[in-house]
Amino acid sequence: MREAHLSRSSVRWFPRWTTVAAVLLFLVPAFDALAGVLVAPPVVILSDKGRTGRITVQNTATTPREVTINFAFGLPESDSLGNVSVLLQDSAITDPFSCVGWVKAFPRRLILQPNSQQVVRFVAKPPKDLANGEYWSRVVVQSKESEAAVPTSDPEQAITAKINMIMQTAIMLKYRQGDVFARLELQDTQVEDHDSTVQVMLDLKSQGTASYIGVLHCRLRDANGKLVGSDNLQLAVYRHLRRRFVFPVVGEDFVKPYQVEVEITSKGRTDIDARDMIYGNDIDYSMLVE
Amino acid sequence: MNAKQGLFRLPRILGTVAVLAALMLPSTATSQDVAVGQATATVLAVLAVSATTGLDFGNVYQGVSVTAAKDNSTTGTAAGVFTITGAASADIAVYMQMPEYLATSSGDDRMVISFNSTDAAFDTTGNVDPASFATGVADVDPYNWGAAATNVGSTGTSAIFLGGAVIPSVNQTAGAYTGDIIVTVSYIGT
Numbered sequence: 001m002r003e004a005h006l007s008r009s010s011v012r013w014f015p016r017w018t019t020v021a022a023v024l025l026f027l028v029p030a031f032d033a034l035a036g037v038l039v040a041p042p043v044v045i046l047s048d049k050g051r052t053g054r055i056t057v058q059n060t061a062t063t064p065r066e067v068t069i070n071f072a073f074g075l076p077e078s079d080s081l082g083n084v085s086v087l088l089q090d091s092a093i094t095d096p097f098s099c100v101g102w103v104k105a106f107p108r109r110l111i112l113q114p115n116s117q118q119v120v121r122f123v124a125k126p127p128k129d130l131a132n133g134e135y136w137s138r139v140v141v142q143s144k145e146s147e148a149a150v151p152t153s154d155p156e157q158a159i160t161a162k163i164n165m166i167m168q169t170a171i172m173l174k175y176r177q178g179d180v181f182a183r184l185e186l187q188d189t190q191v192e193d194h195d196s197t198v199q200v201m202l203d204l205k206s207q208g209t210a211s212y213i214g215v216l217h218c219r220l221r222d223a224n225g226k227l228v229g230s231d232n233l234q235l236a237v238y239r240h241l242r243r244r245f246v247f248p249v250v251g252e253d254f255v256k257p258y259q260v261e262v263e264i265t266s267k268g269r270t271d272i273d274a275r276d277m278i279y280g281n282d283i284d285y286s287m288l289v290e
Numbered sequence: 291m292n293a294k295q296g297l298f299r300l301p302r303i304l305g306t307v308a309v310l311a312a313l314m315l316p317s318t319a320t321s322q323d324v325a326v327g328q329a330t331a332t333v334l335a336v337l338a339v340s341a342t343t344g345l346d347f348g349n350v351y352q353g354v355s356v357t358a359a360k361d362n363s364t365t366g367t368a369a370g371v372f373t374i375t376g377a378a379s380a381d382i383a384v385y386m387q388m389p390e391y392l393a394t395s396s397g398d399d400r401m402v403i404s405f406n407s408t409d410a411a412f413d414t415t416g417n418v419d420p421a422s423f424a425t426g427v428a429d430v431d432p433y434n435w436g437a438a439a440t441n442v443g444s445t446g447t448s449a450i451f452l453g454g455a456v457i458p459s460v461n462q463t464a465g466a467y468t469g470d471i472i473v474t475v476s477y478i479g480t
Contacts, residue, residue, distance in 0.1 A: 036340040043480045076383065076478040084478050085436035086383035138476065158464035159350040161392055161401065161456055163471055165341030165370065170476035213480065233381055234479030271377060272480065 036167040037065055037112065037143040044122060044139065045276040046103070047176040051124040055171070057141060059112035067112050068142045069105040069120055072170065073098045075136065075238045082201055082244025088138060088170060099135035099175045102126050112143075124175050132178030134210040136238065138170040172236075176210065182280030183208035184237055184264060191260050191289050193249075198229070200245040200260050204237050210278045212237040214266035218245045221259045228254060234271070235264065257290040337376040337442075339475045342418055345370030345452055350401075353460035360411050360453035362421045369420040370452035372473050378446040381478045384435040386410070389469035392456065399463035403456050407431040411451040414443030420451040 038058040046053045059065045072088040073095055079085075093100050103124045110118055126135070144166045188203040198220055206212050213236050220229040229247030264283040347356045348366035358367035376382065391400040408429035415424040427440075432452060442448055450473065 036338050038336050038338050040336045042336060042477055074476070079436060083436055084381065084383065086385065086476050086478060087436075088385060088474060140474065142472075159352065159401070159458055159462060160466045161347045161350055161403075162466065162468045163345040163370065163389075163392075164468060165344055165372070166470050166472040167339045167341060167372070168472060168474035169337055169339060170474055171337075172477075172480050234477075236477075236479050 036169070037061075037067060037141065039141045039169045039171060041273070042171050043272055043276070044171065044173040045176065045273075046122060046124045046173065048126070048178065051126075053122045053173070055120050055122075055139065055141075056117055057110075057112065057120055058117035059114060059143075062114045063145065064114060065112045065143045065145065067110050067118075069108045070140045070142065071100045071103060071105070071173075072138045072140050073100050073136070074138050074170065076236055076241060078240075078242040080242070082242045084241070084243070086138075086170070088140065090140075097133065097135050098137060099124065099126070099173070100137045103137055103173060103175065105139070122173065126175065126177065130177050132180065132209060133176075134180050135175040135177065136211070137173045137175075139173050140168050140170045142166060142168045174211070176278075180210035180278060181208045182206070182210045182212045182266060182278040184212040184214070184280055184283060186262065186264070186283050186285055189260070189262065189285065189287055191287060193289070196248060196250060198247045198249055198258070198260075200247070200262075202243050202245075202262065204235075204241045204243065204264075206237045206239055208278075208280060212266065212280050213269060213272065213277065214264055214280065215268045216243065217261075217263040219261040219263075220247045220249075221261065222254050223257055225259075228258070234269065257288050260287045260289065262286070337380075337382065337475060337477055338374070339473055340373045340375075341370070341473075342373045342449070343368055343371040345454060345471065347454075347456050350456060350458055352458055352462045352464075355455055355457045357455040358453050360409055360420060360451045361423060370450075370454075370471065371418055371420060372450040372452070373418055374442060374448045374450070374475055375446060376442040376475075376477070378442060379444055380442045382440050382442055383476050383478050384412075384440050384450070385474040385476075386432045386435065386452075387470075387472040387474075388432055388454075389471065392467035392469040394463065394465045394467055399465065399467075401456055401458050401462055401467045403454060403469060405432050405452075405454045407433075409453045410435075412440060412448065413451065414441055414445075414448045416443060416445035416447040416449075418447075418449045423451065 044053040072090040073093045074086045074088040076084050106121050185205045185207050187205050190201040192199045216235045217232040222228050231245050262285040266280045346368035347358050350356050360369045362369050388405050391402050393400045410430040410432040412427040414426040417424045
C-alpha cells in the first residue's frame with residue numbers, strides 16, 4: 001500500500017520536477033552570466049625592498065569576463081555615529097600618502113575565459129625623495145560580461161530598458177618605505193545607556209608610521225561580573241577611526257555599576273600573511289560605569 | 291637448460307638481486323628520515339560581489355513611469371540583486387554608482403532613471419530572495435551607503451536588493467535603452 005502510494009506520488013510529481021529542472025536549467029546560465037570574479041589576496045604589500053607584488057583574478061563563471069584593473073584612493077573613514085565607509089577617489093588625489101600615481105598594474109585589462117585565472121602584477125616606482133612611511137592605494141578590480149547582450153527593441157513594446165550590472169572589488173595596496181611601525185592610541189571612550197541598549201563609542205588614532213591592523217574585542221559585564229554582551233571586529237586604523245558597539249540589555253537583572261572592557265591587539269589576524277603584518281601595541285582598557 | 295647454462299646464469303641472477311637490494315637500501319634509509327606530520331588549513335572566502343539578478347523594468351510605454359520595487363511587489367518587474375560573499379562577519383563598505391539616465395546605443399535619446407532614499411535593502415542572512423527580506427538594513431539610500439552599517443553576515447553571504455523607476459517622456463523615442471550600475475565592495479578591516 002505504501003509502495004503504491006509512493007509510486008503514485010512519484011508519478012504525480014514527475015512532471016513538476018521536470019518543469020522545475022527545466023526552469024533551473026534556464027535560470028542557471030542567466031544567474032551565471034551576472035557572476036563576478038574572485039580576487040586574492042585581500043591586501044597587497046610592496047616595499048622598498050620588494051617593489052613588485054601580485055594578485056590572482058579568477059573567473060568562476062562559465063562565460064568570459066572582461067576584467068579591468070584600476071587604482072583609486074580610499075581609506076576607511078567614520079562619521080560621528082561610528083559608521084565606517086570607504087569613499088573611492090580616482091582623480092585629483094592630493095593625499096601625501098597616496099601611491100596611486102606611481103604604482104602600475106600589468107595587465108590592466110584582460111578577458112578571463114570561463115573557469116580560468118590570471119595573475120596581475122604590480123610594480124611600484126616611487127619618487128626618489130620619498131619619506132619613510134606607508135603609502136596607500138586601492139586596487140579596483142572591475143568585472144563585467146565580455147560579450148554583453150545588445151538589447152533590441154520589441155516592436156510591440158517600443159521601449160526596452162537594460163541595466164548593466166558591473167561589479168567591483170576594491171582591495172588595499174600598501175607600499176612601505178624604510179622602517180615603519182604601528183602604534184594605536186585609544187583616545188576616548190564614551191558609554192551611553194538607553195532603554196534597552198548600552199552603546200560604546202571608541203575613538204582610535206594611529207600614531208605610527210604604518211596603519212594599525214588588528215582585532216578589537218569589546219565586552220560588557222554587569223554588576224556581578226556576568227558577561228552580558230561581547231563583540232569583536234577586524235580593525236584597520238589609518239588615521240582616526242570611530243567605532244561603535246551596541247549591546248542589547250534586557251530585564252531588570254542588568255543594573256549598575258557595569259563594566260565595559262576593550263581589548264585591542266594586532267595579533268590574531270589570520271586573513272593576512274604574518275610576513276606582511278606590522279605588529280603594534282596591545283591595548284587593554286576597562287571602564288566602570290556607575 | 292643444462293647444468294652448465296645454469297651456472298653461467300647464476301652470476302647474472304646474483305648481480306640483479308644485488309642491484310635490486312642496493313636500490314632498496316637507500317629507499318629504506320630515506321623513509322626512516324621522514325617524520326609523519328599533519329598540516330591543517332582553513333580556507334576563507336575572498337570578498338566577491340556578483341549580480342544575481344538584473345534590475346528589470348519589464349514593459350515600458352511612452353509617458354508611463356515604471357517602478358520596480360526592491361521586494362518584487364510590483365507586477366512585471368524584478369528587483370536587482372547583488373550577492374556579496376566574504377569572510378563571515380567581516381565588516382565591509384559598499385559603494386554604488388547609479389545612472390541618471392539610460393541611453394540608446396546611438397545616443398540620440400535618453401530616458402530618466404531614478405532611485406529614492408529607500409530603494410535599496412541589505413540582507414545579511416544569506417537570503418537572496420527580495421520578497422523574503424530577513425535581517426539587515428531594510429531601507430538604504432543607494433547613493434549613500436555610509437550610514438548603513440554593513441557586514442558580510444555570519445553566513446558569509448549577504449545580498450543587496452535594489453529597486454528604482456524609469457520615467458519615459460511622452461515623446462520618448464522607441465528603442466533599446468541601457469545604463470550601468472556599478473557596485474563596489476571592499477573590506478574595511480584591512
